[in-house]
Amino acid sequence: MTKIQTLHILNKSPEHPRFARCLSMASPDDAILLIENGVLGLASAAISTSGQLLALAPDMAARGLDDGSTSFETIDYDGMVDLTTRAQQVVSW
Amino acid sequence: MTKIQTLHILNKSPEHPRFARCLSMASPDDAILLIENGVLGLASAAISTSGQLLALAPDMAARGLDDGSTSFETIDYDGMVDLTTRAQQVVSW
Amino acid sequence: MSTLILIDQPPYGGWTGREALDMAFSLAAFDQPVSLLFCGAGVNWLRKGQEPGQVRQKSVEKNLSAATIFGVEALLADSDDCNRYGLEAAQLLSGVELVRADAQLFAGYSHTAFAG
């Protein structure tokens, strides 16, 4: 139940300019939630960000992505709602 | 009235992944016509491509871009139609 | 409760930037503090001398110049992105403040949104 400063919801694929910008904007108190095309970031080059990384499981399953990694947490829509309540601010990219 | 192998019509801004891909795809017999957001490529970093570079004047004027450069040719919609007739193939990016 | 509206899409090729402006003007009309941040290709909104008559659109230069009169607190632009698009100070619309778009800037606003 740790507090989050800003929750960044990132739905763009890694080639979209907002993807890199979002990652570079996140500070250590922030969380980044990859949804929709954003989860493809988990399949491409290593993601470098100061924030906590999470990904939406239904979108990962749709795209055939494995949730076996330990470098990020996977959540469902209930978890996404919980994140938005714990964050002081929510930004959708 | 030189022949063009492929005319590439590029309407994406330089940050869009198709912009770089289009430039890298063009061969020396090709022409690349920047239209809409694509003309912003003239304001950003130097464009490196093997093809002949052109830009649509109405779209440049809209965006406040100067046509004083000699590294590319500016044309209007009549010129765009002419290009499509001279090209063996037209690809819109 | 100050809002930052982000514009990262260039003008005329799409409507998202105009719709972001409308959001900012709307907040200002309801006396809610709001600033605009232009970043990425969005900085091209700020170039002087836009003449979109030939593409049958209206210039947004006037709207942007009037933004502060209508209550928008600041027009911010990412300085790196301005450099990237060859926008020197002399070519920028007046009233634009160059900033670094980073986490520290975001921290000064309670709400941050794109139009699309």
Add this chain to the structure above:
Amino acid sequence: MSTLILIDQPPYGGWTGREALDMAFSLAAFDQPVSLLFCGAGVNWLRKGQEPGQVRQKSVEKNLSAATIFGVEALLADSDDCNRYGLEAAQLLSGVELVRADAQLFAGYSHTAFAG
């Protein structure tokens, strides 16, 4: 008069890829030679094990597997882009041919189009 349909958008997040597939199937139905080229984030169409039930969409794996039966000449994928998205041969749908998407490849087709 062979056509190359390009797909550079990933699946499920948008409809452009599906509409590109429809274009290819339509050409094939009219006995027009057509191939599909997946590049950029579009290569993610080709990953095995897609289960889009939870996002209420249909998997395109079946459509793609049936593509050659319906007359699509080839499913091509840019090998660099497959690498970029961690797609090794074992994870690719069967029947996909790895190529280099370059000017030389384009030259083999008389018509090249995106769906959007």
Add this chain to the structure above:
Amino acid sequence: MQDSSPLSFTIVITGAPYSCQAPQSALSFAQAALRAGHRIDRVFLYGDGVHLASALASPPSDEPHWPREWSAFLNEHDIPGVACIASALRRGLVDEGEQKRFELPASNLLPPFTIAGLGEWVEGRMMSSRTVYFHGSD
């Protein structure tokens, strides 16, 4: 999750159904928010998102009908759904009032969606604990 006190949400959708995933992600989110005991004050459609309020969308019968699913959800939970008037008029989404005003041959707004100005978004921003946006992908 249950130990946090209930909050209220304004949900903004800026992407169109059958063009992007935004309306479907937003619906899953909204359903989860109610499950967790939170309230949804308002759903605001902006930009291409206004197409979600189309009464004429007719997807193939084996695909979800997102406008009708959203409409049913709003009705069931008595949540106001508002399409931005400026976005809607440009994009051909009109109610009966706008039909008359512009002398149009028909209207096509799916109830309970209504058409109103950006003031509804501003108000939602101010009254709700959180405003969450669902944009188009790429």
Add this chain to the structure above:
Amino acid sequence: MQDSSPLSFTIVITGAPYSCQAPQSALSFAQAALRAGHRIDRVFLYGDGVHLASALASPPSDEPHWPREWSAFLNEHDIPGVACIASALRRGLVDEGEQKRFELPASNLLPPFTIAGLGEWVEGRMMSSRTVYFHGSD
């Protein structure tokens, strides 16, 4: 320009008016093609481009009405304008026939646009000297 022999064009538009510049660039191109003595066989609307055929679009009076401008251009030069049926139905663009078939409250297709399958695009591709696409920007 005059020394090249006349060609025929199929024009494909995949971006929506008031979302992107595609319909307006395409119209300027089409007008220039006719000025140069070329023929336009067909205009095909695909994906989000089908919104160009909306009879209900109502932009502010000081902005161009792209659906009506396109409609007038097609009428004046007797050029067929076709919206892809699969794209159109999903996005809520229907003619009277589809209105009846799906039991919808209204139709909203602006004449002379008609609704038909991708076969019209294939045919255009085969019959025209050039097919030129106008996509959304970014």
